[in-house]
Amino acid sequence: xxxxxxxxxxxxxxxxxxxxxxxxxxxxxxxxxxxxxxxxxxxxxxxxxxxxxxxxxxxxxxxxxxxxxxxxxxxxxxxxxxxxxxxxxxxxxxxxxxxxxxxxxxxxxxxxxxxxxxxxxxxxxxxxxxxxxxxxxxxxxxxxxxxxxxxxxxxxxxxxxxxxxxxxxxxxxxxxxxxxxxxxxxxxxxxxxxxxxxxxxxxxxxxxxxxxxxxxxxxxxxxxxxxxxxxxxxxxxxxxxxxxxxxxxxxxxxxxxxxxxxxxxxxxxxxxxxxxxxxxxxxxxxxxxxxxxxxxxxxxxxxxxxxxxxxxxxxxxxxxxxxxxxxxxxxxxxxxxxxxxxxxxxxxxxxxxxxxxxxxxxxxxxxxxxxxxxxxxxxxxxxxxxxxxxxxxxxxxxxxxxxxxxxxxxxxxxxxxxxxxxxxxxxxxxxxxxxxxxxxxxxxxxxxxxxxxxxxxxxxxxxxxxxxxxxxxxxxxxxxxxxxxxxxxxxxxxxxxxxxxxxxxxxxxxxxxxxxxxxxxxxxxxxxxxxxxxxxxxx
Numbered sequence: 001x002x003x004x005x006x007x008x009x010x011x012x013x014x015x016x017x018x019x020x021x022x023x024x025x026x027x028x029x030x031x032x033x034x035x036x037x038x039x040x041x042x043x044x045x046x047x048x049x050x051x052x053x054x055x056x057x058x059x060x061x062x063x064x065x066x067x068x069x070x071x072x073x074x075x076x077x078x079x080x081x082x083x084x085x086x087x088x089x090x091x092x093x094x095x096x097x098x099x100x101x102x103x104x105x106x107x108x109x110x111x112x113x114x115x116x117x118x119x120x121x122x123x124x125x126x127x128x129x130x131x132x133x134x135x136x137x138x139x140x141x142x143x144x145x146x147x148x149x150x151x152x153x154x155x156x157x158x159x160x161x162x163x164x165x166x167x168x169x170x171x172x173x174x175x176x177x178x179x180x181x182x183x184x185x186x187x188x189x190x191x192x193x194x195x196x197x198x199x200x201x202x203x204x205x206x207x208x209x210x211x212x213x214x215x216x217x218x219x220x221x222x223x224x225x226x227x228x229x230x231x232x233x234x235x236x237x238x239x240x241x242x243x244x245x246x247x248x249x250x251x252x253x254x255x256x257x258x259x260x261x262x263x264x265x266x267x268x269x270x271x272x273x274x275x276x277x278x279x280x281x282x283x284x285x286x287x288x289x290x291x292x293x294x295x296x297x298x299x300x301x302x303x304x305x306x307x308x309x310x311x312x313x314x315x316x317x318x319x320x321x322x323x324x325x326x327x328x329x330x331x332x333x334x335x336x337x338x339x340x341x342x343x344x345x346x347x348x349x350x351x352x353x354x355x356x357x358x359x360x361x362x363x364x365x366x367x368x369x370x371x372x373x374x375x376x377x378x379x380x381x382x383x384x385x386x387x388x389x390x391x392x393x394x395x396x397x398x399x400x401x402x403x404x405x406x407x408x409x410x411x412x413x414x415x416x417x418x419x420x421x422x423x424x425x426x427x428x429x430x431x432x433x434x435x436x437x438x439x440x441x442x443x444x445x446x447x448x449x450x451x452x453x454x455x456x457x458x459x460x461x462x463x464x465x466x467x468x469x470x471x472x473x474x475x476x477x478x479x480x481x482x483x484x485x486x487x488x489x490x491x492x493x494x495x496x497x498x499x500x501x502x503x504x505x506x507x508x509x510x511x512x513x514x515x516x517x518x519x520x521x522x523x524x525x526x527x528x529x530x531x532x533x534x535x536x537x538x539x
Contacts, residue, residue, distance in 0.1 A: 005149045013050065013153065020046040040075035047079060052119045052143055053150035055079060056183045063397045065382040067175075085122050088112035091138050098218040106216055110136070120186065120300075125226060132225070134213060137189060139220035144187065151180050178394060186300045189222035195299040196224070202274045207266045208295040227295045232283035236413045252290045259292040260410055264422045266294060267406045271399060272314055272426075275305040279398050281405050283412045303398035313399065314427070321362060321424050325355045332381065335396045341389030350384035362420050374419055375404040
């Protein structure tokens with residue numbers, strides 16, 4: 001059975017490749033009707049006809065600016081899922097199989113016609129037995145066997161490509177494996193439900209994440225609270241038609257500027273603070289509600305960054321805003337992986353040139369709209385990485401894609417929205433300054449306890465070590481190799497340590513009553529002694 005399905009799927013792929021001139025030598029066929037189209041356009045058209053696996057593969061590859069030419073990535077980003085709805089009898093059978101009973105046992109109303117249909121699932125506007133309005137996402141039947149057959153075929157093709165050396169040092173099988181994991185998690189609606197719950201837990205008060213109805217949710221059926229508001233596209237239509245004043249009649253208290261600022265800030269908090277973020281904030285996934293609240297829908301695509309990765313991203317953007325381009329580049333270089341083909345010096349030159357133009361755009365609020373779109377610069381940075389043989393972790397690519405899509409969604413509603421300005425304001429308001437960070441650290445109970453433990457145990461540890469050394473009668477040969485250069489270097493190190501201690505002791509002194517009195521008392525002589533040491537040090 002598997003073999004038969006594999007053969008059918010590979011023949012379908014080869015047939016479509018031949019049709020669009022993407023099969024080897026097929027582009028020379030004179031009867032091919034698409035030969036005047038670019039390769040990127042033909043690739044997109046072929047993928048749209050191949051169905052689920054290849055649609056998802058195209059969407060996955062659209063992220064990979066680090067390995068594919070930008071024109072192909074841009075074209076794949078336009079992939080359109082034109083699919084008809086499932087027959088209601090099929091949808092009902094899936095719901096009843098997954099939930100284990102007749103559909104009217106779980107829903108008092110379940111309309112036959114869905115409100116949306118895509119390659120993976122369709123959504124019905126239903127009501128539970130308790131009368132709650134819900135959105136029910138039903139996965140199409142037979143997807144998993146077809147997906148697994150396509151993956152087996154893609155891995156076979158990848159093996160051939162790698163054996164012939166057509167992909168250079170790029171691991172095509174590794175790329176297919178990454179895509180497989182990416183898509184399988186999207187086919188399990190329980191993962192999407194857990195993602196929504198996690199985002200909801202960290203959401204600020206003005207953000208709405210639909211509640212999951214876990215008793216009506218399985219791997220292939222997802223039931224969530226129905227969010228009734230105006231989509232980003234509907235708000236845009238009101239603006240274009242000069243009817244923004246009518247929105248408060250539907251959404252009481254609505255103010256476009258506040259609503260957009262709330263949307264941007266909510267996304268920034270996900271990207272820079274929690275690190276767990278909605279990976280696809282396009283206009284169809286954003287709904288505005290009364291009092292300028294904003295709702296995020298569809299959590300099939302998400303990304304996650306560690307605290308260290310987030311600090312690196314914040315460091316890059318913060319230093320860019322301050323004009324510290326060399327330091328901004330150093331933070332950016334932490335996002336890329338060096339390969340055997342890497343030209344690091346060329347990469348540095350290319351990135352610094354892009355960062356300089358990016359900084360000028362940040363400084364000039366009157367620059368043309370096209371010069372202020374975030375995607376212009378992030379795309380150029382990623383292209384510089386690809387051109388110079390560097391690659392990315394997928395979560396970094398998801399981060400930049402989410403940030404670019406956010407910029408696009410905001411401009412979809414209002415082309416005059418200052419995304420870069422909002423980002424700068426976010427860092428000014430959310431990120432505390434250095435002194436505030438030190439004060440927060442010193443006031444932290446866990447940090448204070450660690451300090452007390454160190455002070456209590458260090459003398460004993462030192463004495464124990466000295467006793468052990470005395471018992472073992474060690475012989476230590478000391479050779480002096482002090483030179484003017486080493487003495488100067490030591491002076492710099494001593495000053496650095498002294499400055500750090502001055503800063504710490506000063507922070508203790510000014511921290512106020514939130515730091516315990518003994519720590520502040522000890523800080524006074526430490527501060528004075530360190531000042532003398534720093535300014536009294538002579539080379």
